[in-house]
Amino acid sequence: MKAIFSALICLWVQCACAQMKVVSSKNLEKEGIDPIKIANEYGSEEQSMMTEVMKKTSLIIASAFPENPNPGITVFTQIYVNESGSLDYLIFDLRTGDGYDKDSLDKHAKYAFLTGFDGWKVSKTGKKFSVVSVRTVGKQPVVREVRRGDSSVVDLKTALVFQDTLKTKRLYLNQLELKTLPDVIYRFPNLEELYLGNNKLQAVHIDMARLPKLAQLHLQQNKLTEKSFQITGNNTLYLLNLKENKFTNIPIAIRKCKKLRTLWLGGNHMSALSNGSFRKLKTVQDLNFYKSDIAVLPKGIKKMKNLEVLDLYYNQLEMLPKSITKLKNLTHLAVSYNQIKALPERIDKLSRIHTLYAHHNRLSKLPASITKMQNLKILDLGFNWFTNFPPELTAFVKLQELDLSSNNFPDFPEQLLEIKKLEKLYLRGNPFVKDDAETKYSRQLGQLKSKNIEVFY
Known part of the structure; x- marks a missing residue:
C-alpha cells in the first residue's frame, strides 16, 4: 500500500511538472532551462498583478516552513506567468546557514510550490509577465564584518x-x-x-x-x-x-x-x-x-x-547656539534633517568650513555674513523653504557643488549664472522645474552647460 501511495504521488508530481516547471537555480542546466532566454520572453506587468503573485508566494512559503526556523531561510523566486494567468516556470534558490540537508530542503520547497500553485491563476490575464521576490523566514545567520589577515x-x-x-x-x-x-x-x-x-x-x-x-x-x-x-x-x-x-x-x-x-x-x-x-x-x-x-x-x-x-x-534642533561659531577649526558641518529656521548670524567666523550640509530644514534666508565663508566648496540647501534665491550664494568663488533641490523657486534663479566655479548644480523638485523647463529655460541651462556645469533638474 505504501509503495502504491508513493507511486501515485510521483505520477501526480510528473503531471504537474508537465504544466509548470519548478526548478532550483542550481539545477537549471541539468533541466535544460536557459534563464536568460526565458527572461526575454516575459515582460513586466502592472503592480497589482505582481503584488498578487508575491502575496500568493508568501503564503506558500509561510505554510511550507516553520514560523521561526533557526538558522533562518531566505527564499529567492523568479516566477513566469503566461497569457492565461498560470505559471510556466518557477525558479527558486534557498539560502541558509548550517544545520540543514540542502537537497532535502530543495525537494521540500519544490513540492510546496507545486502543490501551492496547482490550479492557481492571477485575476487578470492576457499578457506574459515575470515577478522576482525575496522572502525571509526565521532568524538569519549573522554576516560578520571582519578583516582577515596575519595581524x-x-x-x-x-x-x-x-x-x-x-x-x-x-x-x-x-x-x-x-x-x-x-x-x-x-x-x-x-x-x-x-x-x-x-x-x-x-x-x-x-x-x-x-x-x-x-x-x-x-x-x-x-x-x-x-x-x-x-x-x-x-x-x-x-x-x-x-x-x-x-x-x-x-x-x-x-x-x-x-x-x-x-x-x-x-x-x-x-x-x-x-x-x-x-x-x-x-x-x-x-x-x-x-x-x-x-x-x-x-x-x-x-x-x-x-x-x-x-x-x-x-x-x-530648531536653532544652533551662537557659541558654535567659536569652533574656528571646523571644516565640515552637517545639520541636515532638523527644524532649523536660521543659521547663526556670525557663521562667517567658521571661515574654514568647506562642506556645509543643511538640507531638510526650514531655512528661508541666509545670514549676510555667510558671504565671507570663502572656503565653501559644497553647500547643500535642498528641501528647505526658500522662495527667493539667496543672493549671498553668488559670493562664493570656490563653490563647486550647490544643491537647491525641492525649495519653492517659482522661476529659474537667474543669479545662478553669476557663480564662478560651479561644477554641479541640483535644482530638482522646484516649482519651475516642469516638463517644459528645458525649452523655457534653454538659454540659462545652455549658459550653465557651456561652463561645464552638470545640472540636475
Missing part, C-alpha cells in the same frame, strides 16, 4: 588558543552576542584595534595599561550607559565608537583618553547633554551625534577647540 584574530575560540599573540594587531569579537567583556582581550598586548560591536554588553571596563597600543575601540550596538562604561587613563586611543548604546550624556570616562580624536555617539538618546558635557574634550576633531534626539545643543560645545567635523544629522 587579525576574528573569533573568540581562536583568541583563547592563539599562540603568537604579540603579532596580533586587530581582534574581532563583534556580533557574537557577548554579555560580558572577555578577559581574553588582554592576551594581545600589542593590540591596536578592538572590535566589540553588536553584542549584548551591559558593562565594560577597559584597563588600558594592559593594552598599551590600543588606538581604536569599537563598542557600537551594545547596552552601555555612562556609569557602566569605564576606561583607564591612556595616551593611545584616538577613535572611540559608542554608537547605538544607552548613553544620555557623554561619558565622563572619555576624559581619560588624552589623545582622543574621533568620538562617535550617534544613535544614543542624548537627553542629558549640558555645558559641562564637553569639558576636557579639546583633542576631539570628529564628533558624531547622528540621530541622537538632541533638541538643544548646549553652548558648552565651544570648549571643543579642535573640532573639525560635527555631525548633527537627524536631530530636533
Whole structure:
C-alpha cells in the first residue's frame, strides 16, 4: 500500500511538472532551462498583478516552513506567468546557514510550490509577465564584518588558543552576542584595534595599561550607559565608537583618553547633554551625534577647540547656539534633517568650513555674513523653504557643488549664472522645474552647460 501511495504521488508530481516547471537555480542546466532566454520572453506587468503573485508566494512559503526556523531561510523566486494567468516556470534558490540537508530542503520547497500553485491563476490575464521576490523566514545567520589577515584574530575560540599573540594587531569579537567583556582581550598586548560591536554588553571596563597600543575601540550596538562604561587613563586611543548604546550624556570616562580624536555617539538618546558635557574634550576633531534626539545643543560645545567635523544629522534642533561659531577649526558641518529656521548670524567666523550640509530644514534666508565663508566648496540647501534665491550664494568663488533641490523657486534663479566655479548644480523638485523647463529655460541651462556645469533638474 505504501509503495502504491508513493507511486501515485510521483505520477501526480510528473503531471504537474508537465504544466509548470519548478526548478532550483542550481539545477537549471541539468533541466535544460536557459534563464536568460526565458527572461526575454516575459515582460513586466502592472503592480497589482505582481503584488498578487508575491502575496500568493508568501503564503506558500509561510505554510511550507516553520514560523521561526533557526538558522533562518531566505527564499529567492523568479516566477513566469503566461497569457492565461498560470505559471510556466518557477525558479527558486534557498539560502541558509548550517544545520540543514540542502537537497532535502530543495525537494521540500519544490513540492510546496507545486502543490501551492496547482490550479492557481492571477485575476487578470492576457499578457506574459515575470515577478522576482525575496522572502525571509526565521532568524538569519549573522554576516560578520571582519578583516582577515596575519595581524587579525576574528573569533573568540581562536583568541583563547592563539599562540603568537604579540603579532596580533586587530581582534574581532563583534556580533557574537557577548554579555560580558572577555578577559581574553588582554592576551594581545600589542593590540591596536578592538572590535566589540553588536553584542549584548551591559558593562565594560577597559584597563588600558594592559593594552598599551590600543588606538581604536569599537563598542557600537551594545547596552552601555555612562556609569557602566569605564576606561583607564591612556595616551593611545584616538577613535572611540559608542554608537547605538544607552548613553544620555557623554561619558565622563572619555576624559581619560588624552589623545582622543574621533568620538562617535550617534544613535544614543542624548537627553542629558549640558555645558559641562564637553569639558576636557579639546583633542576631539570628529564628533558624531547622528540621530541622537538632541533638541538643544548646549553652548558648552565651544570648549571643543579642535573640532573639525560635527555631525548633527537627524536631530530636533530648531536653532544652533551662537557659541558654535567659536569652533574656528571646523571644516565640515552637517545639520541636515532638523527644524532649523536660521543659521547663526556670525557663521562667517567658521571661515574654514568647506562642506556645509543643511538640507531638510526650514531655512528661508541666509545670514549676510555667510558671504565671507570663502572656503565653501559644497553647500547643500535642498528641501528647505526658500522662495527667493539667496543672493549671498553668488559670493562664493570656490563653490563647486550647490544643491537647491525641492525649495519653492517659482522661476529659474537667474543669479545662478553669476557663480564662478560651479561644477554641479541640483535644482530638482522646484516649482519651475516642469516638463517644459528645458525649452523655457534653454538659454540659462545652455549658459550653465557651456561652463561645464552638470545640472540636475
